[in-house]
Amino acid sequence: MGKVPIPSRDATCGARKMRRKGLAIMAVYTADRTDSPYATAFGPAAALSCRECGTRFPLSPIFACQECFGPLEVAYDLPTGDPEALRRQIEAGPASIWRYAPLLPVPADVATKRNLHPGWTKLVKADNLARELGITGGLHVKDDSGNPTHSFKDRVVAIALEAARTFGLTTLSCSSTGNLAGAVGAAAARAGFRSCVFIPHDLEQAKVVMAAVYGGELVAIEGGYDDVNRFCSELIGDPVGEGWGFVNVNLRPYYGEGSKTLAYEIAEQLGWRLPDNLVIPIASGSQLTKIDKGLQELIKLGLVEDKPYKIFGAQAEGCSPVSAAFKAGHDVVRPVKPDTIAKSLAIGNPADGPYVLDIARRTGGAVEDVTDAEIVDAITLLARTEGIFAETAGGVTVGVLRKLVESGQLDPAGETVVLNTGDGLKTLNAVEATARPTATIRPTLAAFREAGLA
Numbered sequence: 001m002g003k004v005p006i007p008s009r010d011a012t013c014g015a016r017k018m019r020r021k022g023l024a025i026m027a028v029y030t031a032d033r034t035d036s037p038y039a040t041a042f043g044p045a046a047a048l049s050c051r052e053c054g055t056r057f058p059l060s061p062i063f064a065c066q067e068c069f070g071p072l073e074v075a076y077d078l079p080t081g082d083p084e085a086l087r088r089q090i091e092a093g094p095a096s097i098w099r100y101a102p103l104l105p106v107p108a109d110v111a112t113k114r115n116l117h118p119g120w121t122k123l124v125k126a127d128n129l130a131r132e133l134g135i136t137g138g139l140h141v142k143d144d145s146g147n148p149t150h151s152f153k154d155r156v157v158a159i160a161l162e163a164a165r166t167f168g169l170t171t172l173s174c175s176s177t178g179n180l181a182g183a184v185g186a187a188a189a190r191a192g193f194r195s196c197v198f199i200p201h202d203l204e205q206a207k208v209v210m211a212a213v214y215g216g217e218l219v220a221i222e223g224g225y226d227d228v229n230r231f232c233s234e235l236i237g238d239p240v241g242e243g244w245g246f247v248n249v250n251l252r253p254y255y256g257e258g259s260k261t262l263a264y265e266i267a268e269q270l271g272w273r274l275p276d277n278l279v280i281p282i283a284s285g286s287q288l289t290k291i292d293k294g295l296q297e298l299i300k301l302g303l304v305e306d307k308p309y310k311i312f313g314a315q316a317e318g319c320s321p322v323s324a325a326f327k328a329g330h331d332v333v334r335p336v337k338p339d340t341i342a343k344s345l346a347i348g349n350p351a352d353g354p355y356v357l358d359i360a361r362r363t364g365g366a367v368e369d370v371t372d373a374e375i376v377d378a379i380t381l382l383a384r385t386e387g388i389f390a391e392t393a394g395g396v397t398v399g400v401l402r403k404l405v406e407s408g409q410l411d412p413a414g415e416t417v418v419l420n421t422g423d424g425l426k427t428l429n430a431v432e433a434t435a436r437p438t439a440t441i442r443p444t445l446a447a448f449r450e451a452g453l454a
């Protein structure tokens, strides 16, 4: 662990180095840009394509466009056959994200490989919460705390892990706001990879423990997430990072696809229908943009009826660069220095911020934020109405949902799905002041009466 250098404060962006490395990898495939030696390992995935200029590249461990520097994403030759047959195939699949293998960049036999088999979490009909919020059109909580390491991150890591396996990378890594480090550590342990993960030094104790317990290397960086991320970009450009798969950096195009499974599950669990409104947390914005991508694919494949839906993004006020840009009508996101109890969402310079703005505006949704006090209120509201204990990120989405209804931005007569992406046991500090014993008494009936509880 001592071998890993500590970043200097004035570390500059590693983009130049990354570009050189990207070019080196690309040179191997100049003959035919979309012909990859890995093609069968990625199922229906055909290529990587640039989200800015559309240039296509072979499936490989690169993440930035060689032409314009734009982010790359996975492009598909999706099945064109009978949607009814595809629906049946999915329904007969395993109770994990691998039921959607025909729509993901993974081999067809992925369910037989050593990974954590995340997903197929509960979609909870939340009538009590709906009543409390004045929602009449139906409300569901997609509860992703039920994943193997208790956050939605197991979905994205599972796809990145399979890509790392295919590319022959031997160390799994990430820059994390907390949950990702645990998900990478666990996935690497199960699959037999080395792992070395990077976190900000001031995370919640439960997240530090979960990142360390699986036996990989855990490095705490003196700085916030944005410093950690910059440091990881430098590592990738350095010989030290040779053979490393940073799930959310050089494997980011594959990683991102894991979030599509949230869209697929919500639609399937609603009986192959799309809801009217979705409320989604924003850290880097990857999850939100890929849920939209997943919903669009379902429509294109004929798996659901084409209908409009609105996507709402949720941030904490103490880290709300996307919400601020949305409200100001800007297309660009000005970075901020995060200060919020919602540490899992504390990314001051969100990579997918501009795409989130596009999606919120295109679908007629919005991006809203709530204070730390509103986050705590929302955690206890969800717990007391539905028996779901969310981490601070779930407090953000439920708090934002409440605010959207109250301000008239979200139609309470529509059918709404709100995401809980993490487990309250990881952020106990947020509620420990209010969630306390009603009384501490001697074990006698008299004492129980004295305490006014009888």
Ligand SMILES: *Cc1c(COP(=O)(O)O)cnc(C)c1O
Residues within 6 Å of the ligand: 151, 152, 153, 179, 180, 281, 282, 283, 284, 285, 286, 287, 288, 344, 345, 391, 393, 421, 422
């Ligand atoms: C990482 C994370 C998110 C979303 O992250 P994006 O970078 O926006 O994809 C949401 N909730 C929790 C609990 C997370 O850990």
Ligand SMILES: [Zn+2]
Residues within 6 Å of the ligand: 050, 051, 052, 053, 054, 055, 065, 066, 067, 068, 069, 070
């Ligand atoms: Zn490009």
